[in-house]
């Protein structure tokens with residue numbers, strides 16, 4: 001008997017209008033699949049819009065590693081570092097940490113590095129394609145970034161650590177004398193050491209990116225539906241989406257791209273989704289003298305990145321293993337202010353404070369794939385520190401999976417089944 005060809009996919013719903021969901025929706029719609037994004041939020045507060053804007057293709061080594069585990073005690077917030085393990089959220093971070101330790105074993109780390117490296121190597125090209133058409137083309141700034149140290153000891157240790165690190169398609173060199181003098185001007189004193197990465201990029205402004213992507217989706221014929229997905233329902237092997245409005249939506253393809261909220265949607269289908277809200281904080285001011293064309297600067301001794309966006313200067317830091325709904329830790333914004341003062345950065349008032357959650361899985365790999373529990377269900381979440389970097393290539397991969405084509409990157413390592421196998 002001839003094998004039956006699956007019916008062509010004509011409609012899609014994407015749950016979550018962050019960067020990952022939006023990139024999925026644009027790529028689906030560009031294939032002629034009528035796509036709607038479902039997201040309750042019209043004012044964008046998610047991590048997609050509060051991040052540091054860095055296309056971090058150098059971060060090939062998954063953070064689930066023995067090197068990370070060894071460094072944890074010195075990184076604790078209480079010791080001046082960026083790591084927060086709030087006691088009130090121990091029920092969230094303790095099981096996550098145990099899984100992270102298991103995922104750090106050398107074999108899993110090496111496999112994860114291969115998979116992540118493949119996705120990161122394709123990330124910039126995918127952004128070029130996504131933003132290739134006006135009006136977005138000017139938003140991808142391919143000018144690398146700086147890493148700066150404040151003491152001779154940390155400069156020597158930091159440079160040596162980067163020399164031992166696999167940075168994928170990105171390279172670095174010592175900052176030139178002109179660059180050192182420019183950095184000195186930004187900091188009010190000379191840095192003890194600095195390197196410049198090449199092959200990394202920046203998004204010029206995340207607000208402008210949101211507008212460009214929105215108009216791209218609408219121009220292609222896609223739409224947005226302002227509602228929250230309350231539940232995924234499974235009937236006869238097909239998923240449908242119940243909204244908080246009481247309405248139920250059906251489509252040929254349903255893509256879960258709801259960041260940290262993805263676990264809550266998938267767990268009732270029997271999935272184990274060990275996702276955590278890895279929260280970060282930022283401050284932003286429009287009042288700065290930093291030149292518009294300055295690439296991001298990482299102040300590594302303070303685990304802080306400063307990014308000159310079109311709309312102002314943003315400083316971001318902290319990894320707080322927590323729950324999305326826990327109240328913010330006000331001390332973290334105070335710490336950021338102290339960093340800004342100590343470094344002498346040009347950072348005027350008023351200052352906007354922001355907190356948001358990276359959607360992180362314990363092996364620091366995303367979940368990208370086709371569900372085996374419903375024939376029309378797909379997922380794309382868990383992009384941890386790399387959601388901006390990987391959004392465009394994830395969108396291409398998901399659209400290919402939905403259409404039944406070969407994805408442009410190898411996604412086997414990102415299959416959500418990896419956490420189900422662990423249970424047996």
Ligand SMILES: Cc1cc2nc3c(=O)[nH]c(=O)nc-3n(C[C@H](O)[C@H](O)[C@H](O)COP(=O)(O)OP(=O)(O)OC[C@H]3O[C@@H](n4cnc5c(N)ncnc54)[C@H](O)[C@@H]3O)c2cc1C
Pocket residue numbers: 015016017018019020021038039040041046047048049050051052053054055056227228229230257258259260261262265278279280281282316317356357358359380381382383384385386387388389390
């Ligand atoms: C301080 C900080 C700095 C960062 N810097 C960088 C960086 O420089 N480079 C980089 O690559 N990455 C960076 N990241 C990480 C990056 O921001 C995230 O990985 C990325 O935003 C994840 O995107 P997302 O679309 O998966 O999730 P989100 O941005 O969290 O978006 C999820 C969306 O889903 C919606 N949603 C949730 N639940 C539901 C539901 N039930 N129904 C409908 N919609 C729902 C939400 O409203 C939201 O709009 C940073 C993160 C932080 C916190």
